Amino acid sequence: MGNKQTIFTQEQLDAYQDCTFFTRKEILRLFYRYRDLAPQLVPLDYTDKPAVTLPYELIGSMPELKDNPFRQRIAEVFSEHGDGNMTLDDFLDMFSVLSEMAPRDLKAYYAFKIYDFNNDDYICKSDLEKTVNKLTRNELTPEEVSLVCEKVIYEADVDNDGKLSLEDFQHMIVRAPDFLRSPLFPGSF
Amino acid sequence: MSQPPSITLHVPEGTESDGQEPSPDNERALHTSFHQLILEQSSLIEAGLELELQERDRESPACLATPDACAGAWPEPGQGEEHPSYSSASLQILASMPSRTIGRNLGAIISQYCNRTARLRRRSSRPPLQQLCRAARPSLRQYDLETDPTRATLEDKRRLLVKELLSVSPSQCSHMLLTMPLSLAEKRILRRQLSRQRDPLRQRTHHRAPFSPCGWSKVYVILGCRGLWYRILSLLRTAQPWHYALKQIGGRFGSSVLSYFLFLKMLLMFNFFSFLILLAFVVVLQAVYPPASVSPQPFTGLELLTGGGYFTHSLLYYGYYRNVTLNDPCTSSPKGSMCPLAAPLFPYNLPLAYLFSIGVSFLVTCILLVYSVSRSFRESVRSSMGDLAIKVFCAWDFKVIQRRSVKLQCENICTQLKELLVEHRSRSRSRSCCQCLRHCIVILLAWVLALGCVSGCVLAVHYFSEHMHMVQQEQQAQGSGRWQQEAILLVLPLVVSLLNALMPRLFNLLAMWEKQDSPVTQVYVAIIRNLILKTMVLILLCSQWLSRSVTCSAEECWETCVGQDLYRFMVMDFIFTLLDMLFGELIWRLILEKKLKTKQRPEFDIARNVLELIYGQTLTWLGILFAPLLPAVQMVKLLLLFYIKKTSLMWNCQSPSKPWQASRMSTMFITLLCFPSFLGAAAFLSYTIWSVQPSETCGPFRGLETIYKSGKRWVLVLEKSNPNITWFAWVYQHLLENTWLLFFTSVALIAVIYFNIQVVRGRQRIILLLQEQIAKEGEDKIFLIEKLHCVYKQRDRCS
Numbered sequence: 001m002g003n004k005q006t007i008f009t010q011e012q013l014d015a016y017q018d019c020t021f022f023t024r025k026e027i028l029r030l031f032y033r034y035r036d037l038a039p040q041l042v043p044l045d046y047t048d049k050p051a052v053t054l055p056y057e058l059i060g061s062m063p064e065l066k067d068n069p070f071r072q073r074i075a076e077v078f079s080e081h082g083d084g085n086m087t088l089d090d091f092l093d094m095f096s097v098l099s100e101m102a103p104r105d106l107k108a109y110y111a112f113k114i115y116d117f118n119n120d121d122y123i124c125k126s127d128l129e130k131t132v133n134k135l136t137r138n139e140l141t142p143e144e145v146s147l148v149c150e151k152v153i154y155e156a157d158v159d160n161d162g163k164l165s166l167e168d169f170q171h172m173i174v175r176a177p178d179f180l181r182s183p184l185f186p187g188s189f
Numbered sequence: 190m191s192q193p194p195s196i197t198l199h200v201p202e203g204t205e206s207d208g209q210e211p212s213p214d215n216e217r218a219l220h221t222s223f224h225q226l227i228l229e230q231s232s233l234i235e236a237g238l239e240l241e242l243q244e245r246d247r248e249s250p251a252c253l254a255t256p257d258a259c260a261g262a263w264p265e266p267g268q269g270e271e272h273p274s275y276s277s278a279s280l281q282i283l284a285s286m287p288s289r290t291i292g293r294n295l296g297a298i299i300s301q302y303c304n305r306t307a308r309l310r311r312r313s314s315r316p317p318l319q320q321l322c323r324a325a326r327p328s329l330r331q332y333d334l335e336t337d338p339t340r341a342t343l344e345d346k347r348r349l350l351v352k353e354l355l356s357v358s359p360s361q362c363s364h365m366l367l368t369m370p371l372s373l374a375e376k377r378i379l380r381r382q383l384s385r386q387r388d389p390l391r392q393r394t395h396h397r398a399p400f401s402p403c404g405w406s407k408v409y410v411i412l413g414c415r416g417l418w419y420r421i422l423s424l425l426r427t428a429q430p431w432h433y434a435l436k437q438i439g440g441r442f443g444s445s446v447l448s449y450f451l452f453l454k455m456l457l458m459f460n461f462f463s464f465l466i467l468l469a470f471v472v473v474l475q476a477v478y479p480p481a482s483v484s485p486q487p488f489t490g491l492e493l494l495t496g497g498g499y500f501t502h503s504l505l506y507y508g509y510y511r512n513v514t515l516n517d518p519c520t521s522s523p524k525g526s527m528c529p530l531a532a533p534l535f536p537y538n539l540p541l542a543y544l545f546s547i548g549v550s551f552l553v554t555c556i557l558l559v560y561s562v563s564r565s566f567r568e569s570v571r572s573s574m575g576d577l578a579i580k581v582f583c584a585w586d587f588k589v590i591q592r593r594s595v596k597l598q599c600e601n602i603c604t605q606l607k608e609l610l611v612e613h614r615s616r617s618r619s620r621s622c623c624q625c626l627r628h629c630i631v632i633l634l635a636w637v638l639a640l641g642c643v644s645g646c647v648l649a650v651h652y653f654s655e656h657m658h659m660v661q662q663e664q665q666a667q668g669s670g671r672w673q674q675e676a677i678l679l680v681l682p683l684v685v686s687l688l689n690a691l692m693p694r695l696f697n698l699l700a701m702w703e704k705q706d707s708p709v710t711q712v713y714v715a716i717i718r719n720l721i722l723k724t725m726v727l728i729l730l731c732s733q734w735l736s737r738s739v740t741c742s743a744e745e746c747w748e749t750c751v752g753q754d755l756y757r758f759m760v761m762d763f764i765f766t767l768l769d770m771l772f773g774e775l776i777w778r779l780i781l782e783k784k785l786k787t788k789q790r791p792e793f794d795i796a797r798n799v800l801e802l803i804y805g806q807t808l809t810w811l812g813i814l815f816a817p818l819l820p821a822v823q824m825v826k827l828l829l830l831f832y833i834k835k836t837s838l839m840w841n842c843q844s845p846s847k848p849w850q851a852s853r854m855s856t857m858f859i860t861l862l863c864f865p866s867f868l869g870a871a872a873f874l875s876y877t878i879w880s881v882q883p884s885e886t887c888g889p890f891r892g893l894e895t896i897y898k899s900g901k902r903w904v905l906v907l908e909k910s911n912p913n914i915t916w917f918a919w920v921y922q923h924l925l926e927n928t929w930l931l932f933f934t935s936v937a938l939i940a941v942i943y944f945n946i947q948v949v950r951g952r953q954r955i956i957l958l959l960q961e962q963i964a965k966e967g968e969d970k971i972f973l974i975e976k977l978h979c980v981y982k983q984r985d986r987c988s
Contacts, residue, residue: 018366019376023420067595080372093373101419109370115582132581136603137596148577148606156578158960159967172578 007031009047020096027092034091037062046088056084059091069134073114082119108173112166123164125149279981283974299346302369306353351382360411430454434835442793443598446838448855449795449802450831455859456806457827459557463550463813464820470546471817472504474537478515495675496756501749505756505818508749508887512540540889540899544878547814551871554810558863565856580606635703639696639718646688647725650681654733657681682754682761685726689804690765693719693797716796716857723804724865730758731811731873735881746887752815756822759808763826766801767833774841790843798834799858803866810870814877 005028008016016027035042037058043050056075065071075084078094086094096102097110117127128149132140140148156164156172164172354362362383366376431454439447488499502509515537580602661677696718705711734741734751741750777791809823879897883890890896901921908918924930 015377015380016373017416018363018380019373021367021419023416067592069595069599078372080374087374089373089377096373101422103368106368106370111582128581132606135581135599136606137599139600139603140606144607144610147610148581152578152581158963159970160964161967161971169582172582175579 021101053085077113276981303350460820466550496753506749506752508746510889512889682758686761686765755812778841793842807866
């Protein structure tokens with residue numbers, strides 16, 4: 001712990017280390033990445049807890065998210081008010097959950113929120129249709145999309161209420177070994 | 190926070206005996222009594238609801254949770270469409286159901302985690318029965334904070350959670366804090382409250398030293414260790430060999446192509462361990478005490494190809510190794526005469542070391558293989574139902590970040606979904622009898638053709654090897670030059686490698702003509718045919734080597750000859766892989782681009798490439814007895830292959846368009862490596878050690894009846910030298926060599942396997958029962974919701 005930094009107080013850094021899966025160095029690196037998105041908006045001194053929010057357009061232009069079809073949902077899920085504009089806390093939270101060290105249950109929880117487009121705590125048919133369209137870039141016909149969604153609900157709905165709750169989703173994820181094993185943001189950032 | 194109505198059940202007396210809880214069997218009584226209750230309660234909550242509505246209006250500008258929670262708890266327009274007749278009050282109640290609010294409502298998450306922490310502390314999932322209030326149905330037992338009306342505010346819930354967190358162990362506390370699905374800001378609030386509760390003195394003095402809120406001062410050490418552990422983990426990940434290269438490949442081509450390179454890396458690891466064991470115990474020691482014998486032939490470059498010449502009398506082959514105790518100075522003196530020098534302090538018996546090292550390296554490989562198979566099997570064996578759902582939610586390979594690759598992946602997913610739909614449709618579509626018959630005939634024909642090709646190839650190899658043997662003998666009789674003689678030796682490996690390269694492409698064409706129902710079956714069938722071909726050819730070659738009827742029949746030191754043959758096969762395999770890459774990928778891509786002017790690039794055929802790797806590894810394992818340094822050769826080959834394949838992939842190929850489930854395929858490849866490949870090599874090795882007579886003039890087992898006899902001889906020598914350990918010899922003679930023991934061991938193993946299978950079956954049955962139960966509970970919930978809506982509708986109508 002030799003290098004002095006003046007961005008955060010020691011208490012803030014400790015809090016970040018306790019609440020995310022990152023080490024001190026990684027947190028500082030992430031802070032610089034956050035700052036690089038808008039150097040004029042983000043101050044170099046966070047000790048007095050400035051209320052700085054970066055708009056979604058800047059977040060969505062990051063190379064890791066730029067081509068991801070779900071980038072808007074990801075930003076909305078992790079942002080404070082659900083509109084895609086992220087504070088530093090939201091930014092760190094997003095990277096922490098999607099890093100390699102986060103447990104699978106946590107990732108599944110947030111993945112469920114990402115796929116739940118209308119925020120009603122269930123993945124209903126319309127949510128699924130939006131998901132499939134985003135995945136396939138609207139290449140499937142509407143009938144095919146509808147068929148896929150019906151089959152998905154038929155396969156994954158355990159309590160027979162016609163939509164997927166968080167428990168149904170988690171139950172299905174347990175069966176899928178490839179789910180989110182690889183992190184969203186590979187390698188060092 | 191809306192207060193859900195508290196429903197306490199008063200079961201009418203007389204239905205059950207006093208003091209006993211009514212069992213869930215009396216459903217009818219309970220349902221009707223519910224109806225009564227709901228009617229009663231509805232009048233009570235009428236007044237309460239109005240109050241809540243006022244509260245909600247006051248709350249919405251200063252929302253505790255996200256504004257979404259406030260907005261969402263209120264009926265959304267989308268929801269209104271689904272349930273047009275449901276009143277807003279009932280929807281409000283629905284919105285605060287525990288299973289619903291877990292998604293967003295902060296208070297619900299906090300109370301859920303409070304319960305979880307409490308359960309952790311109690312180490313059981315249910316509180317003791319005495320603490321529960323007497324409710325009829327077990328599902329109504331109110332040990333969930335959410336339905337407990339006395340603790341409703343967010344602050345209260347936070348305080349309770351903090352209290353629970355403080356009472357568990359510090360590592361669990363920090364783990365809970367990390368894994369809670371709350372936002373970072375909320376977690377920091379909790380953490381601050383924890384620290385304030387834990388150590389109020391410190392807070393006041395604003396002590397600048399790092400402190401931990403989760404417990405006692407020694408917890409700081411634990412948290413420091415945790416940080417250290419994460420750092421080690423991330424370092425380990427980056428320190429793995431080829432870490433960046435593998436990420437690059439995964440990013441551009443996805444995890445299916447990546448599985449090939451991971452398989453290569455795994456094979457490299459197996460070879461490394463075998464090589465290490467043999468190096469340490471056999472090769473280095475023989476190198477230190479070289480035999481005073483034949484002067485080696487001069488080194489020309491041809492040795493690298495043919496393995497003969499300079500390499501013949503080198504550490505590479507079996508013939509170089511001596512059959513004596515290595516550091517015994519008496520070895521040079523003739524047998525029978527007395528040796529004036531003292532016996533060595535630590536005699537190193539090379540033949541024994543040779544035998545045991547090979548045995549141990551095979552054992553280590555076996556253990557590693559079985560572990561890999563079981564781990565990958567566990568990961569990939571799930572119920573086959575749900576593959577469409579899994580594809581939709583899990584197909585997005587998050588490693589892919591390049592724009593072109595993202596587009597490709599979208600196309601991949603699209604293709605996969607379309608194919609799955611076709612599969613579903615064709616499964617549901619019933620075939621006419623005529624079509625079925627035609628399809629069966631086509632498949633039968635294809636298999637007959639494939640097997641015919643395989644037998645043709647095997648016969649061709651057999652006759653060709655005999656022919657080459659005759660030619661070689663003629664050449665030797667004529668006394669032609671060394672180059673010619675060596676070239677003759679290379680022809681058979683060349684032909685075998687050529688067949689191995691061409692036949693799979695023929696099988697691919699056959700599969701296209703066959704038009705299987707699903708593309709996955711196509712891949713499996715192609716793999717099986719390829720595997721049959723390679724297995725048959727290898728069996729033929731092994732029988733030729735062991736019987737020494739064709740190759741190495743003229744040699745005195747036949748083991749070295751067999752080792753050289755295997756070396757040649759390996760080198761030829763490598764050369765043909767390179768040629769295949771050159772023609773199949775580079776030149777084909779140039780043709781596609783320049784001549785045919787399409788944007789398509791050749792695909793990387795994962796199955797064929799992996800089978801080639803398995804074939805190469807089988808050759809190594811077959812040859813380890815005859816050429817102890819063969820794992821080193823294989824390691825060099827694999828290293829070169831990795832870089833060359835990667836370069837060729839990046840330049841020439843596109844990602845495969847066939848549907849691929851990486852984990853299931855990896856399991857299959859590892860299983861293929863274990864069962865036909867390793868087991869076959871182990872069987873070959875065992876047969877050689879047990880039944881084949883080693884040559885008289887060379888190698889560490891010269892003069893013995895079989896290689897196995899050396900071990901037996903050693904035990905007898907031990908017995909003679911030290912009469913105290915006769916029990917060891919007895920154990921060896923009567924237990925290890927006795928067939929009864931093997932019989933009983935196999936029976937015990939089979940019994941254990943059967944037991945495990947039955948356990949798995951029992952668990953599957955339980956899973957089915959639980960699924961039915963969940964479905965019934967869901968129906969119950971729907972029923973109750975309907976009733977609730979009826980109640981409110983009636984109330985609205987009446988009011």
